[in-house]
Amino acid sequence: MLLSRATLLVLCWLVNPCLYAAPGPKVLFINPGSAQTDHTGDFWGATSGLMRAAAEDLDVDLHIDYAQRDRVQMVALLHQAIKKRPDYLLLVNENGVLDQHWPLLERAAIPYFLVNNDLTAALQGRQLRFYLGALCADLADTGYQMVTALLAANHRRPLRLLAIHGDRHSSSSIQRSQGMLQAINQFPGQIELVHQDYGNWSEAQAYRVAFALFKRLAPIDAVWAANDPMAFGAVRAAREAGVDVLNHTRFAGINWDQKPAHVPADYISFGGHMALGSLALVMLDEHFAGLRDLQSQPQITLPISVSNQSAAAKRLMPFMQAGQYSALDFRLLSRRYTAEPLPMRIDSLAATLSLEMQ
Numbered sequence: 001m002l003l004s005r006a007t008l009l010v011l012c013w014l015v016n017p018c019l020y021a022a023p024g025p026k027v028l029f030i031n032p033g034s035a036q037t038d039h040t041g042d043f044w045g046a047t048s049g050l051m052r053a054a055a056e057d058l059d060v061d062l063h064i065d066y067a068q069r070d071r072v073q074m075v076a077l078l079h080q081a082i083k084k085r086p087d088y089l090l091l092v093n094e095n096g097v098l099d100q101h102w103p104l105l106e107r108a109a110i111p112y113f114l115v116n117n118d119l120t121a122a123l124q125g126r127q128l129r130f131y132l133g134a135l136c137a138d139l140a141d142t143g144y145q146m147v148t149a150l151l152a153a154n155h156r157r158p159l160r161l162l163a164i165h166g167d168r169h170s171s172s173s174i175q176r177s178q179g180m181l182q183a184i185n186q187f188p189g190q191i192e193l194v195h196q197d198y199g200n201w202s203e204a205q206a207y208r209v210a211f212a213l214f215k216r217l218a219p220i221d222a223v224w225a226a227n228d229p230m231a232f233g234a235v236r237a238a239r240e241a242g243v244d245v246l247n248h249t250r251f252a253g254i255n256w257d258q259k260p261a262h263v264p265a266d267y268i269s270f271g272g273h274m275a276l277g278s279l280a281l282v283m284l285d286e287h288f289a290g291l292r293d294l295q296s297q298p299q300i301t302l303p304i305s306v307s308n309q310s311a312a313a314k315r316l317m318p319f320m321q322a323g324q325y326s327a328l329d330f331r332l333l334s335r336r337y338t339a340e341p342l343p344m345r346i347d348s349l350a351a352t353l354s355l356e357m358q
Contacts, residue, residue, distance in 0.1 A: 024060040025087035025288040027281060030077050032067045032094035040069070040201040041229040041257045046274040046320060053325035054278035058285045058334060071097055082108040088132075088284050090277070093117040095169050106130055115280045116273070117171050118299055132287070133298040135280045137273035139172055142305040143179025143224075146252040149268045149307060150222040151190065153250045158189060159221045162213060163196035164206050164234060166226035176226045176254065194220060199230040206233035214241035222250045228257035228269055235263050256308055258321045269308040271317075272346040276304070279344050282334050291335040304346055312347040319353070328352050 029051060033044025048064050055062035065081065067074035074097050081089055082104070089105070089112040091098060098105070099120050105112050111130050118134035151159060163180060166173030184191045194217050199206035206225065214220060214237055223238075225231035231253030238245050245251070245264050256271030279302070286292035306313050319327045329352040331337035333344060342348035 024055075024058055024285050026061040026063075027055075027088045027090055027284055028063045028065070028081045028084060028086040029090040029277065030065050030067060030074060030081060030092070032069060032074060032092050034066050034068050035064075038069070039203060039229065041203075041227055041255050042321075043227070043255045043257070043274055046256075047277045049323055049325040050275055050278040050320075050328070051281055053328055054281045054330040056326065057328075057330040058281060058336070060281055060285055062281065067094070071095065075101060078104065082110065086110065087288060088113060090115060090280055090284065093119055093171070095167070096120070099123055102126075102128065102131075113280060113284060113294065115276050131298075132294040133300065135276050135283065135300050135302070136171075137276060137305055138301050138303040139175040139273070139305070140179035140182070141303050142254060142270050142273070143176035143226075144183045145179075145305070145307070146224055146254070146268065146270060147180055147183035147187075147191070149270075150224065150250050150252050151187065153266065153268065154221050156221045158192040160192050160194050160217075160219060162194060162210065162217070162220045162223045162234070164199045164209060164223065164225040164230045165196060166201050166230075167198060173226055180224055199225070199233070201227055201230065203229035203233035206230035207237045208233075210234040210237035211241060214238050214243055218243070220249055223252070225251070225253040228253040228255040231267070231269075232257075232260055232263055235267075254305065256313065256317055256320065267308075270305045271308065271313065272304045272306050274320075275346070275349060276302070278330060279333070282330055282344070286335045289336050302344055304344070306346050310346075312350040315350040315353060316346065 031044050031048055035048060036045055065077045067077055089110050091112055091114050093114055094117060102123055106128060109130060111132050113132040114134035118136055165177050184193055195213055197209045199209055223234045225234055231251045235245055235251055238249055239262060243249055252268040254270045256269050259267055283292055287294050328349055332352045333342050333348060335341055
């Protein structure tokens, strides 16, 4: 039986009244994307939605600013955030912006924690006093799993594969691509990488890239795309180039974005890493309460992405795509609210759904 918030807090107060009577921390998150769906998909909007649900569950005072994919705006928001003096800054090293501005963060003397993209390895080796570490997804594993899923879905050999990467610089893009290449090398003779290019996370740009390639390099048996919008653009390009997307070409992307009507039902999407921001809030709340030592493990990497065909994804995706993030209960993952928190995995989040909502 799932206990109410009031019951949980009373039980926790009886165990340690000093610890659990205290309010949660003030956390300011600079989201590099936008609050709503944009040309890069639903990812950053879903990230914020999950974070707000976690903040409500954990009594964390959360404020979110949006950089709208603008590097200059991100730096301006960083200056503004420092002036607000939160207990923690939660940041994303989008395209390496923070690699250039870490002195500003250290001078601010506000503990900062990174999510999705960490600082470069060279900076991680410095004595950064206020850097608490980073929470990242094992995106190399995701890129690898996408290739194996495409091999399972299309039995042509060698599988003629088109790869559309995100960007050239962010660690999240590089890691996905590394996983893809690892899978290709692990299955010699089974995959022919016919072409690879960059779509900059954009459906429109991926469409332009793919349309010419479907004409010039036919047949293409499978498309590996670093996010769902780019895969959706490739599907549209394939259809307009006369490709039978129902019987010949298979597509895989990342993010669990809602499929447009032109995308086939067997489309493969890996997702779950949009939960990293909300899981980071759980960790910061525990750190604030003295229940977690973050700096002893500077980078925490979670194998959190799973296929849309998995049982956990099938339970979670309807709620997430409907924006019903409050159906999840992040208290069950927190050391502050339970003596035996669930592990930080997608199947754990699915398990927090109440019986009435399953």
